[in-house]
Amino acid sequence: MFYFCLVTVLFLAQQIGKSEAAESCFCAPMDSKNITKESEPLIKHPLKVLKDCGKEAEQVCLQLCKSLATLAQYDPNAGKSFCAQLNKNITNIHISIFSKVCDGEYLYTGLTFNKPLCCTNKKSVPC
Numbered sequence: 001m002f003y004f005c006l007v008t009v010l011f012l013a014q015q016i017g018k019s020e021a022a023e024s025c026f027c028a029p030m031d032s033k034n035i036t037k038e039s040e041p042l043i044k045h046p047l048k049v050l051k052d053c054g055k056e057a058e059q060v061c062l063q064l065c066k067s068l069a070t071l072a073q074y075d076p077n078a079g080k081s082f083c084a085q086l087n088k089n090i091t092n093i094h095i096s097i098f099s100k101v102c103d104g105e106y107l108y109t110g111l112t113f114n115k116p117l118c119c120t121n122k123k124s125v126p127c
Contacts, residue, residue, distance in 0.1 A: 023050035023102050025061035027068060029082070032096040032112050039106070041098065043085045053102035065099040066109040073113070083119035092116040092127050 028041030049064070050057045072078040082095075095113045098106040118127040 023048070023053050023057065025049050025057070025064060026100040026106075027061075027065035028098040028100060028106055029069075029095045030098055030106075031090070032094040035096065037105075041106070042090070042093075042095070043082070050101060053104065058099075058101045058104065058107065061101045062099040062107055062109055065097055066111055069097040069109065069111050079117055079119075079124040082117065083124040084122050086119050086122060089120045091118050093118070 024046040027045045030039055030041050097109045097111040100106045116127045118125050
């Protein structure tokens with residue numbers, strides 16, 4: 001699985017590198033318990049990797065976010081890195097990954113982490 005994800009990310013990066021990127025793809029982790037149309041991501045990562053904001057770009061963005069999040073599952077420091085970027089404390093949050101192209105709506109990537117995450121003062125703590 002890890003190898004497949006790595007190959008996917010490398011392929012997408014190669015394809016993206018061929019375009020004149022000007023538009024943003026946002027990878028957005030959200031609290032899976034509190035998702036509404038008005039939900040804001042816990043953190044946002046705009047990636048200037050798209051050449052337009054169409055349906056094909058939505059799929060490229062969704063797959064890129066999904067691949068990056070899948071790879072993060074194998075990083076033992078992912079929780080620490082995530083918590084360091086938060087501006088609030090969180091307790092027992094199950095993270096779901098969403099993507100968004102330009103000013104569009106957030107789309108669920110199909111990924112929700114099974115392990116809860118807790119952060120206090122920008123540090124990962126046991127839940």
